[in-house]
Amino acid sequence: MIGELIALGKLLLPIALTSLVVIIVLMIAHKFLLGDKSLNKESALPRKLILMGLYLVSFLAIALALPVVESTRNQVIGLFGIVLSGVIAFSSTSIVANIMAGIVLRFTKPFRTGDFIRVNGYFGRVSEKGLFDTEIQTEQRELVAFTNSYLTSNPITVIRSSGTIISANLSIGYDHSHSRIEKFLVEAAGNAGLEEPFVEIIELGNYSISYRVSGLLAEVKSLISSRSRLYANILDNLHGAQIEIMSPNFINSRQINDQPPAIPKPERLKKTEVEAESNPESIIFDKAEEAEQKELKVMTLSEQIKTLQTQIKDADSETKERLKLKIERLQLTLKTAEEKPAKQ
Template identity: 30%
Template sequence: MPFHKILLFLIVFPFALGAQDSIPPQNDLKEPVILKNDTLFYFKSSMDNYPLKVRAEEASLRLERLTSTYNPLTDSLWLETGNEFIKIMLNNKFAIITTSRDAENHSTTIEKLAKFRLERLNSTLNQGEELSTKEWAKRIGYFVLSLIILVFYIKFINWAFRKIDLRLSKIEQKFLRKKQNILKYFIPKDTVNIFVFISNVFRIAIIALSLFVYAPFMFSFFPWAENVVNLFYGYIAKPVKYIFYGFIDFIPSLFFIVIIAFFARYIVRVINDIANDVDKERFEIKNFHKDWAKPTGKIFGIFIYALALILIFPYLPGSGSSAFQGVSIFIGAIISFGSTSAIANIIAGIVITYMRPFQIGDRVLIDNIMGDVIEKTILVTRIRTTKKEDVTIPNAKILVGTIINYSNENHKPIILHTTITLGYDLPWETANTLLLQAADKTSLLEKEPAPFVLQTSLDDYYVSYELNAYTLESKKMPAIYSEMHKNILIVFNEAGVEILSPSYVAARDGSLTTVPSQLKPEDKSPLDKIVDHLTGQNQKVTIKTSNKEQHD
């Protein structure tokens, strides 16, 4: 053999021999998968770039992590079949994978191997603690003892709070009797004893918190109750965690909302201060009436808050969810369809505010209702009539109707007028003179400008005379009209002029006149004479006449 071949053999042979000793056959390699210090099964093949030992260790760590909170009442194990592999799933999380290569190394099918591993994992997770009769009796005794302690604890809490309630009742009685104690006005009037009420709330809260903390300790003596307690706390912990972590995530948005709300409130406060100063004439704006100030401030405030709400809305929790959007659309639809009349009244109220057809205290005639304006709101206007009746009129109805305002800002006199009809046989000069005399006798009518009379129409049987007079007392119109009519009757009766038309003369009852001062017993109608005879009025008239003749 040549020398160089011998040298090559001596160099390569030891390495080949060492490699043969370090790599045993594939079927002899295996690594355990461990859970709760118990070997579940063995892996006999590696996966991709993962060595066999690394694969087994990672599977063990993954199982420990996934099963740390395992609860057989809520969690489930199941198989998910793929292409040449089957996964063992814990709920929706991957636990163990079984490949076709694993099945070949175990000389079985992949389905049987996956089911075997699933059963091993399931039995390990659900195995219970075997207790002897003596151990069961001991644990039951501990449970009964803890229950007795709990009962005595609750009784003690109730006894202590009864003592506290008696003391609080005495304190509250002294508290309410103090005349200078302003805090008593903040106590709800319907509550018999607010301090005792608050004490009972604290008592119930303490008992509930104690049961919440003490219950796991009581049931910890029974292995079967561990999962029930964990399930109970899971139901409570889930919403608490959701709210807590949701609040943590909401903190950045909360700062944004607070900043927007702060600036919106600040701007509205500035606008309200300006409006108050304009209303009280401490600040003047050219061509801007003071009664516009507060409504304008409210309108600007509404727009600013609406803009702030639009900016804040995307940052509210759940604003992007379909449920939140659906509820928002539903509420908006209800408001849109249900507030048509209200929106019409609001718009009419704004228009009336800037039209300024009347002010608070003005005497107005709206929708045939006369009275003084006592309140103006964005929706309605309230009027107090001359009969002291409070009438509420929607602003939309006022806007489409006619408004007569008897008051004015410059306090100028208004003209009151009344019409009478007289026959053509009476000279118009006489009628004018008598009407002006009646106006002169009426108080609250102005002498300057002087009253005047208008002949408003020449009808078939009579002439219409209209007496016009000035007054500054528009709120006393009913009384002025009443006195004016009374004076007209007095003046015309004294002058022997009856306020009748010739059409009435044709239908007289027999009397020659209706003027009391000119009416004599013999001029009365036959019907009035019969009435006077029955009532004895004619005898009184005869006695008065005879007495007058004797006196003469």
């Protein structure tokens, strides 16, 4: 009886030790990789991928330590491979699909944190990127989350950080020369801070001509306020020149000869009444702006650390000590920047 127990103990010892080691390693990995609750989705993404890899390796280690014959062990490993392949094959509507899509987005990098994107009618700035979903902050300051599989299966419009075109459409009657109108529209775009403004005639309607004035906005972060300034300058320039802006429906709903032009009288505000130029983007996209600044800071610190680590190889002993202290300070700053939670 004792001999049978000893034999059974020897038989179960490998699987018991392997299971114990696997449990300890996974507990330490969970605490080390995901124990910090202040991590945002972008910082946690690579850690979650590492943890997934550890789970796969742990299962294979347990399978190899099973007290069975080699043919049975191979069947268990083969079954695991079939199950894993089946999960990936049928992952179009599952969690695995979002994980795979998150990996694809991370490597292709169609956009980065802080970019303006448009997806199926939704427009805003990217405020967070995670393993399962991506979050944007809209013009109403709302936070909208898209699953990563949704983003990979739908067209994404990304506004280039180097600049974008801002446009405004309006209709003017045939009683005004198009060259005169184009002059005022180009001037309005220039006053709004747009570079290289131009005007297009997009339609010759039954009652009016449709124009489009456009210009290059170099600082895309001021997209909302710049668009508003463009509209305001168009109104000021055209109304100041006694040019009426009205739609065909408005033309047909009244007799022009009996009514004055639909142009408001200009108002002159006192200096104390003139409002300072507002910056609505700082309120609308506060979380996205903070997330972008955090990501840029982390990238800058990481590059500085890599540069110093390269320099320390060829430095003398005194310089090495100084560089080591500088690297330690930068690493501490980097850790603090990564752990700082994004503003909700």
